[in-house]
Amino acid sequence: MNSKRGNRVAVVGGGLVGCVHALFLAKRGFDVTVIERRGDPRRENLYAGKSINLALSHRGLTALSKLGLDKIALSIATPMRGRMMHDETGNLTYQPYGINNEAIYSIGRIELNRVLIDAAEPMPNIRFLFNRKVNYVNVYERLIAGYDEVKKEDFSDTYDYIFGSDGAYSVVRQALMKTDRFNFSQSYLDHGYKELRIPPADGGGHRIDPNALHIWPRGKYMLIALANIDGSFTCTLFMPFSGDPGFDRIKDAQQLESFFKANFPDALDLMPNLLEDYFENPTSSLITIRCQPWNYKNNVMLIGDASHAIVPFYGQGMNSGFEDCNEFDKLLKKYNGELSEEMFAEFSASRIPNTNAIAEMAVENYLEMRDGTANPMFLLRKRIEHKMASKYPDQWIPKYSLVTFSNASYSKAQAIGRKQARIMDKIMLHSKIEEIWDSPEIENEILELVSSS
Ligand code: FAD
Incomplete structure (x- = not known):
């Protein structure tokens, strides 16, 4: 613990990453105050009519298991062991995610948030201040000011350390932007997303296989669906904001119905509330945010989406944020529990x-999901990779598995993925690839390329 300063820590933003980080810090003995703009998700229905779910995978589970919360999280999650692709006529193609039957887990955002807050509640050194919107952070004085929505009055306080886990549009990051040599970039995709819903079957239960992530890939746009434990599915339509196809082209019930009939006929049959969902739910944007460094001395540190918001196509936003918390904790241990300036700088530089x-x-995977998964050559390529991975698990671990089912660094997964892509590009040029992909000839060629590159 820092002897010069006290141990009062503010975590701005009590979303998923803020709660996990608060739990790690509290376990190391810090006195943690979580300041959250919204109400307590255990008492308020924050997403009335909306059930946003996420894919939780190995990195996120690793952090949760350190907090002893992996089992309870899994108890409210649905395993998804592969992608189920739906073509325009409703034909299905299944692709397992892992070579060893691994799964990713569909979990409700609010349900997980509740689990994390419940875990924090009995700890005497964490307190949550809900309905407090932070409007101002002074990184030099370590001061936080904002508005208390319940008491209808301003609040301000100083802390020994401030963590900003207040999401992609972080107020804490805005304060860091005024410091010298702070780099920042943001970019939006041309595509947005809208959440829709498949309700449970009449007698309860799911209308389609809950243990797969369903994808309706259509080139420039796609629909996906993840199961909820109540029997429903949360669907997300990703599409350009404007153009053909585009959200701006669907203006009334008739246009909506004909669009779904032509493109997602089997999904349309499962969505009795499509009209209300489509026109009542917002169309939201998809942003990538980068900044550097994430800290100002050891006064302020960003974590989660506040420092690195990414598009959702690898299902890694929350998982990478949980990994931030775990990596921060490991480093804190290395620094004997001291939140030093050196430690903050090392964390930022290493992450x-x-x-x-x-x-x-994540951006590359968007192209793969919407274009590739509908392409027969892509599916063949995946089958070849899958075969290689099953037969030679030490030599060929697919990039997807490294990202999703391991704690290998993302940089390493990216480098290995690039190498594998170069190899597969060469193999796929084979003139008779479709006929001979299952032959020892191709296999030997791949093995030679793996060992030579
Ligand atoms: P947030 O979840 O944004 O939480 C920030 C918190 O800070 C909120 O509670 C907010 O109310 C609070 N806050 C904000 N401003 C203030 C303020 N001024 N004062 C006080 N409090 C404030 N990730 C995955 O790992 N798997 C997935 O499958 C996945 N799917 C996704 C699908 C979609 C469509 C999208 C958009 C994202 C998806 N993500 C997924 C990403 C994931 O949602 C984020 O990475 C994750 O929520 C980040 O958590 P966070 O706590 O850093 O930020």
Whole structure:
């Protein structure tokens, strides 16, 4: 613990990453105050009519298991062991995610948030200040000021350390932007997303296989669906904001119905509330944010989306944020529990290349999901890779597995993925690849390329 300063820590933003970080810090003995703009998710229905779910995978589970919370998280999650692709006529193609039957887990955002707050509640050294919107952070004085929505009055306080886990549009990051040599970039995709819903079957249960992530890939746009434990699915339509196709082209019920009939006929049959969902739910944007450094001395540190918001196509935003917390904790241990300036700088410098790598891979995966998964050559390529991975698990670990089912650094996963892509590009040029992919000839060629590159 820092002997010169006290141990009062503010965590701005009590979302998923803020709560996990608060739990790690409290376990190391810090006195943690979580300041959250919204109400307590255990008492308020924050997403009335909306159930946003996320894919939790190995990195996120690693952090949760350190907090002893992996089992309870898994108890409210649905395993998804592969992608189920739906073509325009409703034909299905299944692709397992892992070579050893591994799964990613669909989990409700609010349900997970509640689990984390419940875990914090009995700890005497964490307190949550809900309904407090932070409007101002002074990084030099370590001062936080804002507005208390319940008492209808301003508040301000100083802390020994401030962590900003207040998401992609972070107020804490805005304060860091005024410091010298702070780099920042943001970029939006041309595509947005809208959440829709498949309700449970009439007698309860799921209308389609809950143990797969469903994808309706259509080139320039796609629909996906993840199961909820109540029998429903949360669907997300990703599409350009404007153009053909585009959200701006669907203006009334008739246009909506004909669009779904033509493109997602089997999904349309499962969505009795499509009309209300489509026109009542917002169309939201997809942003990538990078900044550097994430800290100002050892006064302020960003974590989670506040420092590295990424597009959701690798299902790694929350997982990478949980990994931030775990890596921070490991470093804190190395520094004997002292939140020193050196430690803050090391954390920022070591995480940024990795979060940049997953940001890039997430955008690449968007192209793969919407274009590739509908392409027969892509599916063949995946089958060849899958065969290689099953037969030679030490030599060929697919990039997807490294990112999703391991704790290998994102930079390493990206580098290995690039090498594998170069090899597969060469193999796929084979003139008779479709006929001979299952032959020892191709296998030997791949093995030679693996060992020579
Ligand atoms: P947030 O979840 O944004 O939480 C920030 C918190 O700070 C909120 O509670 C907010 O109310 C609070 N706050 C904000 N401003 C203030 C303020 N001024 N004062 C006080 N409090 C404030 N990730 C995955 O790992 N897997 C997935 O499958 C996945 N799917 C996704 C699908 C979509 C469509 C999107 C958009 C994202 C997805 N993500 C996924 C990413 C994931 O949602 C984020 O990475 C994750 O929520 C980041 O958590 P966070 O706590 O850093 O930020």
